[in-house]
Amino acid sequence: MIAAGFQAETAVLVIPIVAAIVLALLPSYRLTAQLNVAASLLTFLAALSLFVIERPVPGEYVFVDDLNIVFIVLNAFVGLTASIFSASYVGHELETGRLTAANLRFYHAMYQIMMFGMNLAFVSNNIGLMWVAVELATLSTVVMVGIYRTHEALEAAWKYFILGSVGIALALFGTILVYMAARPVVGEGNDAMVWTLLVEKAADFDAALLNVAFVFLLLGYGTKVGLAPLHAWLPDAHAEGPTPISAVLSGLLLNVALYVVLRFKILLAASPDAIAPGPLMITMGLTSLIFAAFMLYRRRDIKRMFAYSSIEHMGIIVFAFGMGGPLANFAGLLHMVMHSLTKSAIFYCVGHIAQIKGTQKIADIRGLTETHPGLGWAFLVGVVAIAGLPPLGVFMSEFLIVSSTFAAQPLLAIPLVFGLLVAFGALVLRGTGIAFGEPTGSTAPSNASYLPIYAHLILVLGAGLYLPPPLVGWFQHVARLLG
Amino acid sequence: MNGLTFDIAHMLAGGLVLVSFMLLYQDRLYALLNVYALHALVLSLSVAWQAYVQDAPHLYVTAAIALVFKAGVIPIALHRIILRLGIHRDIETVVGIGMTMLAGMGLVALSMVVMLRVTPEADPLAREDLAFALSVLLLGLLVMVTRRNAIGQVVGFMALENGLVLAATGAKGMPLVVEISVAFSLVIAFVVIGIFLFRIRERFDTVDIGALDDFRGERR
Numbered sequence: 001m002i003a004a005g006f007q008a009e010t011a012v013l014v015i016p017i018v019a020a021i022v023l024a025l026l027p028s029y030r031l032t033a034q035l036n037v038a039a040s041l042l043t044f045l046a047a048l049s050l051f052v053i054e055r056p057v058p059g060e061y062v063f064v065d066d067l068n069i070v071f072i073v074l075n076a077f078v079g080l081t082a083s084i085f086s087a088s089y090v091g092h093e094l095e096t097g098r099l100t101a102a103n104l105r106f107y108h109a110m111y112q113i114m115m116f117g118m119n120l121a122f123v124s125n126n127i128g129l130m131w132v133a134v135e136l137a138t139l140s141t142v143v144m145v146g147i148y149r150t151h152e153a154l155e156a157a158w159k160y161f162i163l164g165s166v167g168i169a170l171a172l173f174g175t176i177l178v179y180m181a182a183r184p185v186v187g188e189g190n191d192a193m194v195w196t197l198l199v200e201k202a203a204d205f206d207a208a209l210l211n212v213a214f215v216f217l218l219l220g221y222g223t224k225v226g227l228a229p230l231h232a233w234l235p236d237a238h239a240e241g242p243t244p245i246s247a248v249l250s251g252l253l254l255n256v257a258l259y260v261v262l263r264f265k266i267l268l269a270a271s272p273d274a275i276a277p278g279p280l281m282i283t284m285g286l287t288s289l290i291f292a293a294f295m296l297y298r299r300r301d302i303k304r305m306f307a308y309s310s311i312e313h314m315g316i317i318v319f320a321f322g323m324g325g326p327l328a329n330f331a332g333l334l335h336m337v338m339h340s341l342t343k344s345a346i347f348y349c350v351g352h353i354a355q356i357k358g359t360q361k362i363a364d365i366r367g368l369t370e371t372h373p374g375l376g377w378a379f380l381v382g383v384v385a386i387a388g389l390p391p392l393g394v395f396m397s398e399f400l401i402v403s404s405t406f407a408a409q410p411l412l413a414i415p416l417v418f419g420l421l422v423a424f425g426a427l428v429l430r431g432t433g434i435a436f437g438e439p440t441g442s443t444a445p446s447n448a449s450y451l452p453i454y455a456h457l458i459l460v461l462g463a464g465l466y467l468p469p470p471l472v473g474w475f476q477h478v479a480r481l482l483g
Numbered sequence: 484m485n486g487l488t489f490d491i492a493h494m495l496a497g498g499l500v501l502v503s504f505m506l507l508y509q510d511r512l513y514a515l516l517n518v519y520a521l522h523a524l525v526l527s528l529s530v531a532w533q534a535y536v537q538d539a540p541h542l543y544v545t546a547a548i549a550l551v552f553k554a555g556v557i558p559i560a561l562h563r564i565i566l567r568l569g570i571h572r573d574i575e576t577v578v579g580i581g582m583t584m585l586a587g588m589g590l591v592a593l594s595m596v597v598m599l600r601v602t603p604e605a606d607p608l609a610r611e612d613l614a615f616a617l618s619v620l621l622l623g624l625l626v627m628v629t630r631r632n633a634i635g636q637v638v639g640f641m642a643l644e645n646g647l648v649l650a651a652t653g654a655k656g657m658p659l660v661v662e663i664s665v666a667f668s669l670v671i672a673f674v675v676i677g678i679f680l681f682r683i684r685e686r687f688d689t690v691d692i693g694a695l696d697d698f699r700g701e702r703r
Binding site: 128158162165166169172173176177179180183184188189190192193206208209211212 | 597598600601602604609613616617620624627633636640643644646647650651654655656657658
């Protein structure tokens with residue numbers, strides 16, 4: 001069984017990397033698009049099998065525990081639906097000549113390398129390896145953001161690259177400091193970077209060093225999470241890259257960075273003398289939420305608007321984990337999953353909408369429910385979901401976050417609710433404008449792939465109506481782990 | 484630890500901070516690149532000395548990478564890029580040299596205060612090394628924010644990474660995986676940068692970041 005377990009966690013890494021090589025070699029774009037889906041499906045199945053097999057003993061480099069398994073499965077699932085969406089999306093881009101066949105070959109190979117980097121970040125038990133994985137995932141998305149070669153795309157990629165590199169440099173400095181703190185206790189060499197060993201012995205670490213390390217880690221990885229004021233790369237990167245990448249950036253890559261922050265938060269919580277990471281995270285979370293909520297009103301570009309919405313939701317999630325405690329952690333985890341599913345569904349819709357209308361300007365898109373009912377209503381449901389209206393899943397997690405804040409720190413609930421309401425107003429205003437009214441632009445029928453959109457929205461709706469008890473039990477267990 | 488080994492390590496790491504300051508006031512691209520090559524050379528010496536002191540042969544590899552790639556290949560390649568693009572003119576700085584230098588001093592003082600205060604129990608060599616490394620890192624950041632030129636920003640970023648290598652080698656016994664990754668990321672970074680420089684040139688006829696601002700998506 002141990003062998004089988006090891007194989008499953010290796011499989012989520014091996015499949016993408018093999019697929020990347022194969023995709024880089026094959027010329028036909030139809031075939032590669034299908035192979036991309038097939039590889040993502042295999043990865044998803046391998047990730048699912050992690051649930052049933054017996055866990056292997058944590059290794060020096062890779063391990064699977066209750067926390068990362070949730071993320072691996074979510075990652076593989078959104079990776080799969082995004083690849084299905086991507087197959088129909090890039091077909092259209094090729095027809096209109098925005099991308100060439102050579103671009104696509106590169107794009108598909110990079111897509112799998114990005115999936116590999118993200119999965120590696122989740123399963124790595126070594127904080128150095130974790131850093132390398134996040135860096136790999138980032139660099140692969142940088143080149144994809146710049147793939148259209150337009151002025152805006154190049155500027156977005158350059159900004160993303162520079163800011164991301166600075167973030168990752170700060171994160172590496174933080175990692176070195178953690179190693180320095182661990183070395184006297186755990187011993188020299190590789191052991192002092194193995195996360196499971198670090199957590200075991202964190203109580204004896206030098207607290208002052210750990211504190212400084214956490215500040216660097218939070219700032220460094222926080223840049224990737226898109227927390228204000230380190231968010232500047234995010235709207236550009238989301239708006240200018242291909243839409244499947246916007247969906248994956250919002251739905252997954254931000255999660256990867258946040259997951260790494262959570263790992264270090266657990267480490268800090270295990271050391272009694274270290275500062276509480278809560279206040280820092282609460283401050284950054286609230287800043288991001290309120291800042292992004294106001295920025296939502298001034299957006300004229302539809303993808304840019306949802307990029308700001310991602311900053312807003314990452315702020316909410318970081319706030320929830322900063323509050324801590326079983327309920328807030330539970331809500332934070334749930335919100336992470338709900339946000340990933342909803343936001344990627346929205347980006348899938350937006351991708352098709354922008355292709356049909358030939359524009360990303362919000363002002364030029366009207367009356368979508370009349371011309372394209374399937375797409376328009378799905379989009380509206382997505383916007384309603386992300387704005388946090390019942391009965392959808394995001395409402396549930398936001399409600400839990402607000403109520404747990406009221407219970408623990410009533411004063412903090414005021415700015416939180418304020419930010420949520422401001423964002424709600426902006427999203428409903430823009431969402432209804434796009435969905436209703438006098439139709440504008442092209443009314444050509446779309447060859448959209450509805451499967452990924454509806455699959456996500458049904459899951460979000462389902463989670464809002466009824467959460468299965470095993471899932472709740474699992475999340476509660478993980479929430480306790482997070483402290 | 485005898486006094487001399489400590490003094491030499493101290494001198495080399497301090498020298499790196501000094502060269503970082505020299506990066507701050509260069510106003511010509513070629514000069515900036517030359518100073519960066521010097522920066523990498525001092526780093527390589529410092530890492531080699533750490534390898535000797537810690538008796539860690541694998542650090543010699545890191546030193547060699549710093550010497551060959553960072554002090555040799557990369558500055559030469561950037562030289563050639565500048566030559567091909569014909570942009571060996573002055574660098575526009577965002578704020579004056581005087582203010583930049585003052586800010587740099589402030590950053591060095593800050594990193595000394597922070598690092599020396601939180602590491603009273605670490606061994607003195609690693610402790611001072613870490614403080615210097617943070618100074619180099621922050622000065623690299625400062626170079627990045629005070630240059631409006633893409634190549635200036637790249638040099639700032641590479642100086643920043645040199646600070647990271649200094650920190651990683653100062654942490655005794657840190658596994659090789661990190662050193663390799665730093666070198667690795669640098670190579671990738673360079674590839675990406677190289678591609679971008681050409682693409683930017685293709686599109687804008689300049690590598691001045693200010694030209695990019697005109698195409699900001701927000702202003703459409």
